[in-house]
Amino acid sequence: MSKKHPIIAVTGSSGAGTSTVKVAFEHVFLREGIKAAVIEGDSYHRYNRVDMKAAMERSKGVKGSHFSHFGEEANLFDELEDAYRRYGEDGTGQWRLYLHNQEECEPFADQGLEPGQFTPWQDLEPDTDLMFYEGLHGCVVGEGIDMARYVDLKIGVVPVVNLEWIQKIHRDTNIRGYSEEAVIDTILRRMHDYVHYIIPQFQHTDINFQRVPVVDTSDPIIARDIPTPDESLVVIRFKDPAKFNVDFPYLLQMLNGSWMSRRNSIVVPGGKMGLAMELILAPILQGMLKERRKLIKPVAA
Numbered sequence: 001m002s003k004k005h006p007i008i009a010v011t012g013s014s015g016a017g018t019s020t021v022k023v024a025f026e027h028v029f030l031r032e033g034i035k036a037a038v039i040e041g042d043s044y045h046r047y048n049r050v051d052m053k054a055a056m057e058r059s060k061g062v063k064g065s066h067f068s069h070f071g072e073e074a075n076l077f078d079e080l081e082d083a084y085r086r087y088g089e090d091g092t093g094q095w096r097l098y099l100h101n102q103e104e105c106e107p108f109a110d111q112g113l114e115p116g117q118f119t120p121w122q123d124l125e126p127d128t129d130l131m132f133y134e135g136l137h138g139c140v141v142g143e144g145i146d147m148a149r150y151v152d153l154k155i156g157v158v159p160v161v162n163l164e165w166i167q168k169i170h171r172d173t174n175i176r177g178y179s180e181e182a183v184i185d186t187i188l189r190r191m192h193d194y195v196h197y198i199i200p201q202f203q204h205t206d207i208n209f210q211r212v213p214v215v216d217t218s219d220p221i222i223a224r225d226i227p228t229p230d231e232s233l234v235v236i237r238f239k240d241p242a243k244f245n246v247d248f249p250y251l252l253q254m255l256n257g258s259w260m261s262r263r264n265s266i267v268v269p270g271g272k273m274g275l276a277m278e279l280i281l282a283p284i285l286q287g288m289l290k291e292r293r294k295l296i297k298p299v300a301a
Contacts, residue, residue, distance in 0.1 A: 001152045002088035004295045006288045007131045009138030009147075011041075011205070012157030013070075013164060013198045021157055021209065022134045024277035028285055029132075037091075037128040039083065041135010042098035044076045045069070049116025068190030070197050075137060077145050084150035087124075087131045094121045129289060139201040148204040153284060156205035163213050163227060165220040184221065206243065207280065210235045211270060232270030235261065236280070244284050254279055 001007075010021045029036050047055055052074065059067035067073055087093045097119045099105050105113050113119065139148040139156075148154060159167070165187060172178040172186075202208055211234050213227035238246055241264050251266055252258055255276055258268040268276045 001150060003152075003288075003291045005088050005091040005131070006129075006152040006292060007084055007088060007133070007150055008153045008155070009133040009151045010155040010157060011133075011135065011138030011201050013136065013194065020273065021155060021277060022132075024274050024281060025132060028278055028282050032282065032285060032289070034129045034285065034289065035125075035127070036130055036132045037087065037093070037095070037124045038132050038134075039093075039095050040097065041080075041133065041137055042100070043096050043118070044080045044135070044137070045098060046074050046076055048098075048118060066189070066192035068186075068193045070136065070190045070193035072142075072145075072197065077137065077140060077147075080133075080137065081145055081147045081150070084131070084133075084147060088150050091128060092126075093124045093131070095124055096121045129292065130285075136198065137201070139204045140197060141200065141204060142197075148201075152288065154205040154207075156202045156208040158202055158208050158210045160210070160212055160217075162217040162220045163211060163232075166217060166223045166226055169220065169223075170226050180221070206239050208235075208237045209273065209277070210237070211273070229270035229273060234268050234270055234273045234276065235265060236268065236276060237262075237265045239264070244287070246280070247283075251276070251279060 008025070010025070025036075028034070045052070052069075055074070056067060059065040069075075083093050097104070099108070099113055099115055099117055099119065101115050105115055108119055111119070133151075137147070139151060139154050141148050168187065169180065169183050172183045173180055178186075211232050213232045215227050215231045217223060217227065238244070241248070248260060248266060252260070255266075255268045255272050258266055258272070258276075261267050266276075
């Protein structure tokens, strides 16, 4: 961890809602005037789209293979850990983008890049206030890997599994054009890596946001609609409330309809998830930046 060059990681499985947390952070960054070095988890995939399909086909002929986007074989865990380490030491590093669609390719038209490819690595902007990661593997700890030790604020985004599946099935069939059978096959194929690489991260996260639907999601495969925020509750769990001086009475006052379910957990209406995030995260970031400014002030002088 580094008070001078703090790192924030938002981690969760595909379709879990990490993008919602990212938007909340962006609002706080804008309001507080924070300059963030943003890196995305997809940038640390080992393969581009074409090579990933080829690697997937090869794995199908290997007995006991669990090859998937969730596992170590398909990702650059060492490089991500090194990016954390380097930024924590001196605030430098490199970044690239994984281009998901044609719209994301447009700014790189002069380079001839296509969807499913990576942009070239380039240096991060100098003099950023913090590093912000959002993706699948922000807090992986395992054999030879310990990303969590470098991260100052670890956020987990964890929907209940049936809701996660509903969101993935709807997204991949309606937006990405996959068949329902293909999506279910993907869910089953990556289950081993989900259990071994995604879930264990939440042992290390400081704050977890778990969206829980209050409508029937017992069969996610036939669900016609994704439960709306108003059809959900969000359980927010703090690993150590004292670490960030969490003011629960203030949160209960500001978030109408919320209540404490345990001494370290608050439940809020799903429609207030974004507000809850901003109320919780803003003072934490203010504290982090206050500590950072104390350390860099002598250098500036």
